[in-house]
Amino acid sequence: MSENFALTIQNMKKKQLAMEIKKCNEITMKYGVTLSDTQIENLINKRSEDLQGIDFINEYLTRLLFENKFCNNFEKEKIIGILNSYCKDYKGLLINIFEPVLTNVIGLDLVEADIFELEMKSYEREVLLYTFKNMTIKEIEEELIKAANNVCNKLKIVNNFEVNYVKMTALNLLPRIEEGIKNNNLANIFLSYKIEEDKLEDIFVDNKSMDDERLRKLIDEIRVCRFTSDKITIIHNEVKSLEDLVEILNNCIWEDEVEELVNSLSKEEIEALKYYLNNKLNDNISNTGWEQKFIEVISNF
Template sequence: MENIEKRHIINSHNLSDEFYFNNILQEAYTSGLLNESDLENIQLQCISLLSYKSERYNKAESSSIRVETAESIMKSNIYSIGLYLKSLPDPDYAVKELKTVRISDLYEKGRKLVNTRFQVTKRIYNMVQKNKLDTLNHSYNSTLSENGIGIFFKSYNLEYEAHDSPASIDYQLCNPVNDLAGVEFIQKYLENLYLENEFCMNFAAENIHYLLYGYDKGYTELLINIFEQLLTTALGCSLANRNIRELNITGEDIQRLFEKLLRYDNHTLMLNIHKATKDIFEELNITNLSLQKYIEKSLSKITTNIENALKLNTLSKVFITSINPNLEPKIHFESSVKMDDEEYRRLIEELLRCRFSSDKLELIKERVKSFDDLEDILLDAQLEEEEFISLFNTLGDVEIAAMIKRHPFESDIQAVDLSDTEQVVRLYLENYIKQLPTNRQELILQIAKHLIGD
């Protein structure tokens, strides 16, 4: 008889961690562990619990409540009950609890677990703050700030919104957290981030900076995962017999790796990657089993990237060559002294009175001797696009590059912070560059990359 009972045990793989309570009711009914009367009884108890919680929400002052609020409270109740049911030995045991224990009692047990998880998650957050990386990446820093994931610990409402995760999280993990909600999601996210940080802390901050700069000079504004970039490069260093800690793999190394790995079938490639992983564990003295498992879990994604790169001959997009920005050639640019405020004001008034573009251009050429004054005029003189273009045509490549440096148009990330006038200058400058011959475009953009000055 015991074996017959076991045939009706619910398969835990069919249950969603995010919607555990609803799933277990469905699976229990399908498997015959609950009948319609049981379901009706559970539903009535859930409604009774909602009524009680709604009254508490209103502090007994009114029996009415907004539909959206009632739905949120019901989701919160179900989330808390589901958290308790997940803590039981198996789903079949959880169904027995549903049949024999009052829903209000299951909720109270779940609510205590939610509070415990919240306290544990707060400790993990403090741990992550202690092993936080020294990086310029904006999404990483903003996510770990008080206005990022820190919001959760100020705003989480375990009484009425336990299913919610109030936080600003932009930073993408190598292994994203799926099928979780509420405090469970935040806890798992922080646990994964802590492990990623632990791995990254094996490398000097400057080496991480050089690697990410080699990946993209604008990496500070990108939504990239630092751990994935470091692990991929560490694997490449191991495969190329380079020093893993230095994260420095050359273009020649990458070419040799391409020729070597191209001869491998999928099985041989995986064997070599796993061998390289063991080398990383040994070289970096990684003995933490949780970190080892997390790294191994990340290998599938990285291996797929390598396989695709081998097919497309783009391995240099996977294994990145570090670049020290301090060693790149620099072009110094300085503006001459600006005109005094009164003189500048009179010039702007004259330009605004001018009817013809040719007169405006002649006036600017005659009176403006400073690059800073020229930039101000672009912002203040209300020029048309044709007038912008005529003015840009009088400038040299370095001056146009300096204008791009001050009004970059390659990324829209910070454009929301620009004034309407700055947006116009940015747009006209971009349009101007696009109509130039390709070789001159490339030259000006290269100059802009190496330009330094005030």
């Protein structure tokens, strides 16, 4: 094959790819995301070195079209809310809409929430962080695969390529989750709407846990309180993470004090504790027996 002929073929492939990307552009326009001709050219040139004939083009476009089909399962306004949290200037940048959407969908499935809500509340993110901290990396990997399968079932995704693509994208979250566990923060992975985040005032959501010495001193301080109201005041003033709250409940809040505590908590905080109890490890047994009483109290709400 002559060099000129090879260049002609490559240029034809580029033009075909550009035309197909522009078709996909028509779909993404409803989210306010479009690619300029220059961005499309840069995207194609960036990939040209690895271009291996029509097979590459077909696979690339198959992925792109599936990503758009996946996003079409969710309301436009909710996707835009996630994109605003992902990047304020998302309309002017070359970003992948699919990745932040799928990431939140996977996270919501992991906490057994409604995936069609798309937004991950901060208390849901906190219980997910707590859950991850009590897992090995292998266990987290297995949970991601399980969540990917659940999502495919809920969205009726049955094509092998598409199912595997969802799994692959979910597993790509693992390094970010590992880093999030180290930093005690998943806020940059599983996203909430920015407006809602500014309004949140939960006492134990998305904050760093205390060091062991400080937590032990706080437990000792709460234990000697004569009145339940004093215990609750200290909890509201000092406890900033789900992990610390559970440890204090395990050691300081007795069955006859649970109802008063529950009445002082927000809906989000109650939901976080409920999720914790539904998924807690068997070896994490309290000294106070608060768990069963908590379930009884919230069942009467």
